[in-house]
Amino acid sequence: MSSLSITLQPADFAGVTLVGGGPGAADLITVAGLKALLAAEVVVTDRLAPRDLLRELEPSVELIDVAKVPRSRFTAQEDINALLIDRAREGKRVVRLKGGDNYVFGRGFEEVLALQDAGIPVRVIPGLSSTIGVPALAGVPVTHRGVVHDFTVVSGHLRPGHPDSLVDWPALGRLRGTIVLVMAVENAGAIAAALIDGGRSEDLPVAVISDGSLPTERVVTTTLAKLGDVIGTESIRPPAVIVVGEVAALGRA
Known part of the structure; x- marks a missing residue:
């Protein structure tokens, strides 16, 4: 060899x-x-x-x-x-x-x-990129055959409705694929609400991965409706990658 x-x-x-x-x-x-x-x-x-x-x-x-x-x-x-x-x-x-x-x-x-x-x-x-590397290391694939055929990477540093935001949140709510959020800890609750308003299910699985790849890494799973509250109760701090979609529950049943 x-x-x-x-x-x-x-x-x-x-x-x-x-x-x-x-x-x-x-x-x-x-x-x-x-x-x-x-x-x-x-x-x-x-x-x-x-x-x-x-x-x-x-x-x-x-x-x-x-x-x-x-x-x-x-x-x-x-x-x-x-x-x-x-x-x-x-x-x-x-x-x-x-x-x-x-x-x-x-x-x-x-x-x-x-x-x-x-x-x-x-x-x-x-x-x-942390947007795919961090979820992978935490056991979360951003795509999986038969589950999802697309994923979208989105910056959440501006709240939905902010005049400077370039993100079409209603369109993301209508999609079926995985959403990977970065810089979104502060606005997670507002983002979750916007996605639900756009058509995403309140029960959609979500994985929040902070300090990805480091010894201090934490993985917290929740649902889209509870995301904002969980960020607060679990004292999640940046940097964190948030994965929204069915893939967030794979291997964690």
Whole structure:
């Protein structure tokens, strides 16, 4: 039986590499992402990136935390863009390390556009998105033959009815597939009500997975009608992935 031998040689890419770090556990980053990270001279990271990997960096690596904590510390995206450009112009190998995947609610493309406008070379290394990785690790498939043929990933950071929301909640209520909600803890009750108003059953199974892939992971199952109350009684805090649909009950009967 042959084995795969991987040598992590320093990368020669001069510019900024956006690395999706995966759901949170250090061993869920891709090989390409790890290779870029270990070759970096500057690492710009945030609170959802795999923190354990940062301990593997050489002491000479400049580590910059640009955390965006809800209702607390906040680094403006424009400041992050400027920081990436500044370090790249110094000739440094820069890695922007994010949780999940850069392009799934990670603002990665905003950073790509800013870097391109500044004439900075940029490349993207995708990561395992928390929207499918976290449910899978918790035993919840987002699709299953004979149960559901589609799934929709939705940001819940704005309440249904908010003037800035781009989500068609009544349309989601009419669909039959799985809904995966992220950034939705605060608005979970209002979202559940909107989905029920749109046609979803009050008894539809829901799985709430907080701190997915980490030792502190919790999985709470409930129904759509009770989702808002359960978020409060169970003291669920972000980050959490909420899976709405029949798949949420599979394997948990």
